[in-house]
Amino acid sequence: MxxxxxxxxxxxxxxxxxxxxxxxxxxxxxxxxxxxxxxxxxxxxxxxxxxxxxxxxxxxxxxxxxxxxxxxxxxxxxxxxxxxxxxxxxxxxAAAARLEGSKAFTKELCAAHDLPTAGFRHAKSLDEARAALGAFGAPVVVKADGLAAGKGVTVATTIEEAHAAVEAIFADAGAEAVIEEFMTGEEASLFALCDGETALLFGDAQDHKRAYDGDEGPNTGGMGAYSPAPVLTPEIAERAMAEIVRPTIAAMKAAGTPFTGFLYAGLMIEGGAPRLVEYNVRFGDPEAQVVLPRLKDDLLELLLAAVDGRLEDKAPAFSPDAALTVVMAAKGYPGAYAKGSEIRGLPQAQAREGVTVFHAGTARDGERLLANGGRVLAVTATGADVREAQARAYAAVDMIDWPEGFCRRDIGWRAVARLEE
Structure with a gap:
């Protein structure tokens, strides 16, 4: 093919x-x-x-x-x-992609079908947004309604921060916002492979959105991830599929807009109960870099089965090994950053056991490899458990010579802490 x-x-x-x-x-x-x-x-x-x-x-x-x-x-x-x-x-x-393209669409679908999620208000004007903030107080979550490359979300800890966020959103003509109740718990990502009618669990992961160690700094597109996610036990994952993902697929089909593709459910887990944070309508990044290396089956055959509506008898198999990826980003990301700096040492890093370096924002200049984006590399390693995967990934990171880049040094801390309990 x-x-x-x-x-x-x-x-x-x-x-x-x-x-x-x-x-x-x-x-x-x-x-x-x-x-x-x-x-x-x-x-x-x-x-x-x-x-x-x-x-x-x-x-x-x-x-x-x-x-x-x-x-x-x-x-x-x-x-x-x-x-x-x-x-x-x-x-x-395009109609089914509204699950990511419009946060308001997804929240209203959740409300119509009693899917567990945060309380919300859909604001179509700055006045409506301010009124919603008055109702929720702080902390509160403010989201731009459309696509925002993973960065259109403000978790406001004060009402002043929340007002600044909505004012920034409504500075653009035609903008809309979703104001949400702040949810407590632990976040995780669940992936489903869908054919319009059937949804199959396709791995899970946890990522790190904040730019700096200790989950400090601004939100990013993701500074690292690991799979599987210990918080998503088989029982909780199945509950998320039964209470959130499969009802969504059924609702989309009933509306005449069946969903085929990867459905990425961002979840908040508290007390063993999952609630939907938001949907993405494609694989996550950097989550793909830790889920796909664990896939034991033929990916192309699975994608063809989804397109042809033949998932009912499929069951994707994954290695029990863990995978962890560390994103190396250009200094200044997610703010302003420079392009064009040279990256050295990749062949040596990739020669290490269990390591793959995925390119995210690179370019070639003859034999030279240059940084050409904000998130530039995803250094991924597999191991018998997340602690081994973490050690291998950081050993590879330390072999990459790129002074103009940075990374978090604590990717996977929560999962490693669980092993040490």
């Missing part, structure tokens, strides 16, 4: 590596890809939001399946456009 993979980040490198292991794959093309993805695929210079360009590329290459990595093309309707051209694609339609 000829497969086209859309995207250019660490998630797409992890997807490319997993797809490349498939016996059914004859050719993998990636648009636009990155130097890491290029180890597995032929790259094409087409942007993910160039929907016309994606369709033209898929036609020109006689692609059998398009795998969509990031959320932007999904929300823009790339799957719909490909279907019109007679090309199969893995991912939700």
């Amino acid at each position: 000829i497969v086209l993979l859309l995207g250019s980040g660490g998630r797409e490198h992890a997807l490319a590596a997993a797809l490349a292991r498939s016996s059914a794959l004859t050719k993998l093309i990636a648009a636009p890809g990155n130097p890491g993805v290029a180890e597995h695929a032929e790259l094409r210079d087409v942007a993910v939001d160039d929907i016309d360009g994606v369709v033209a590329l898929a036609k020109a290459e006689t692609v059998d399946l398009v795998v969509v990595g990031p959320e932007v093309p999904l929300v823009l309707g790339v799957v719909d456009r490909l279907a019109e051209a007679g090309i199969r694609a893995f991912g939700p339609t």
Whole structure:
């Protein structure tokens, strides 16, 4: 099969590596890809939001399946456009992608179907948002309604911080916001592979959103992750599937907008009970970099089964080993940062046992590897448990020579602490 993979980040490198292991794959093309993805695929210079360009590329290459990595093309309707051209694609339609594209849509679906989540108000004006803040008080969660690349959320500990957040959102014309009750507990991420009717558990993880050690600093797209997530016991994971994910899939089908693709449920766990924080309609980043290395089955075969509505008799298998990834980011991220600094030492780091370095924001200049983004590398290691995976990952990090980069030194601290209890 000829497969086209859309995207250019660490998630797409992890997807490319997993797809490349498939016996059914004859050719993998990636648009636009990155130097890491290029180890597995032929790259094409087409942007993910160039929907016309994606369709033209898929036609020109006689692609059998398009795998969509990031959320932007999904929300823009790339799957719909490909279907019109007679090309199969893995991912939700634009209508189904509203589960991520509109936080208000998802919260209202939860309210309509009694799915466990935080209390909320949908504010369409600054006055409505201020009134909602008055009702909730602080702490409170303020979210921009649309896509925000993982950074459109403010967990406000004071009412002044909350007012500043809503004022920033409504500075843009046409903006909307969701004001939510602050939930306590432990966050975890659960992934489901869906075919429009069936939803299968597809691994779990915990990530670290804050930029600095000790969960300090601004929110980011994710500074590291590990899988499996100890807080998501098999019983809690099944409860989340039964009470949240499967009812969502049933509701989307009943509405005439069936969901096919990866559904990523961000969960808050307290007292053994899961509540939905929010949905993403694609694999997480950096969660893909720890879940996919543990997958024992053929990823391409599973994606085809989802697209064709054949998941009912499938059961994805994962290694019992743990995986942990440390994100190396450019200094200044998630604020302003410089591009173009050289990265050395990757071959030595990747030669270590159990280690894979996924490229997230890199570029080639001849033989030189350069930083070309905020989150630049995801240094992933597997091990018998999370403590071994952590030790291997940081040993590899320490072999990478990149003075212009930084990373957190405590990824996996919560899971390691559990082992030591």
